[in-house]
Amino acid sequence: MPRDLLTVTLCELAEQILAMREVLTEPAVATKPHARAVATLLGRGLDAVEGHLQRAAIVPDSDDPAAALRPLDACGRALRGLHRRLGLLDKRWDTAPIDIFLRQLREDAGGLPHPAVVLSDSFDALDDDVAGALRHDLDATGIAAGAAWHGQAVIAVPRLVATNPLAWPLLLPALVRLRGDTAQDPAAAAVCLGGPAVFAAQAAQALIMTPAGTPVWPALSRLAATAQRYAIHPAGDQGIGDDALAASEPVSLFVHLALSRDSALGFERAPHAHEGADAHPVSSAGAPLPSPSEAAALLAKLAAGVPINAVDPPLPPDFVQRLDAVDDPAGLYDLLEPLGERPATLPAILGVGWLYKVRYSYPYFREALRSGPTLRAALDAYRPHMIERTELLLQSIEAAHVQGIFLRGRLEP
């Protein structure tokens, strides 16, 4: 089994564990005795998951690849069980950040519903159709629910997904369903909205949440093919250089990992008609991806610990001379006019966020595992990196959204 499959899967599980611990150790939880009691219980559950990972995956007893993967399946199920009890914490959960994300998505792509976002204890909530499920339950009781269900768009989001901007592309298939657009393939439609990050988020989730007895590739292949085309598409006119290949790097990595995982668990790779050249054509109505050079500049910013809410304007070649020479207000304002930053789009922020995770977070975690004597030590070492990345991406999305509002307000008549 490729070593990177185990590293990435462990890192994704580690991020779930750390995110849950962040919630459990919030000072607001500690202020209520009953919430504190629940947090203690859930904390013990996480200790058990960590102990299991330590014994079964970090120090495997056998060289059999499947033997290292199967225990991870148990961790996914255990985390689901713990997540189902997060609501017992009786704390205030903030949905505004994810709501700002959805508002920005509407600005980037247009023509999208604006659903109410509610948080769910179920890790599978994103597969839910809240209105449909409610109507189904009522129908099952024999009480006819009637037909007045339109305009009540509600998306239930797992609580931990709401804390992680890199997981927010998971909402997009539900948004596509709410839009009711049947003309376009749902996978292609979701990728058009969120870019290749949609596939990366789905694949990362599949690696840790799919039971060991089920292959992941059949569910991912269509999305993978679309994301691959979409990631390379913007470079089509210029040829495919190193930068363009970097933009599709998360897609390539997760395709490789999904296939490796299925192969290690003994699944035959079933051919799919839509793989490769048959991928569903990508609509041109999607949100624009950054150019390869913009993506490289944003990645460099994120790596330097700077938010990626905006793309720097190119400086006019004679800027320094003009700045030195300017001696009146009108001249200075002329000089300022082209210097405005352009807000980055969500596919750009999320795509670069995933590229950063591939280039920096996974290697950081691998190094933490190598140098720490235990999984707990590795988690402690990795935690600040994960928190900083999350904060930078949250700031990027919120600042880009606010900037966009003022920019449109200034430019529109």
Next chain:
Amino acid sequence: MSILNERQILHRLMVARDVVITPIVDLATQLGPTSLDVRLGTRFQAQKRSALAYIEPLQDPEEVRREIAEYTQDYTMRPTEPYVLHPGEFALANTLEFIRLPADLAVRLEGRSSWGRVGLQIHSTAGFVDPGFSGTITFELSNIGKVPIPLYPGLRIGQLSFYTSEESVIPYRSKRLTKYAGKIAPVGSAFYQDPEYRYIRRQKERDDAGRPTL
């Protein structure tokens, strides 16, 4: 120490690029003769009432952190919804802008006169930002007027002036004790992390150890 004018600010931002301020929504509106306006971000930390008599900083720091949480509440505001600061209220917020300063530049945060005229103060005591700072700047918002003030993210409520100095040997990020370096969301007071409390706590333990028990 001298104050930068608008051309020097522009040079540091756009040419030398050793000052990071992002986003800059509208330079023409934000840039003044010796200042750059900054905007309100989306994150707020409000104070609420609590049954606690007071916070004893000599307790275990985790307990102090918990007690502080009893009277604070974090909010993220949507840009079209205001955070309403009522008369007499205090809240923390952050700049929309992420700011990174080089080792030879300090910044002073000041309010803007339009807001001062309705009673809004944007910092109560800590308006000076050290060279080497990185993060968003925290506003200490107070409404000392008589009417509630609706505050929308993105409003220009503050301004920065820039001061050059000889390059600092211990820029903010490298200081031995920094409680707020690199923070993006508003962070509540970490006064209890000052080492002085640790020294007082130790002394108190020594004093208590010698006291006769009943």
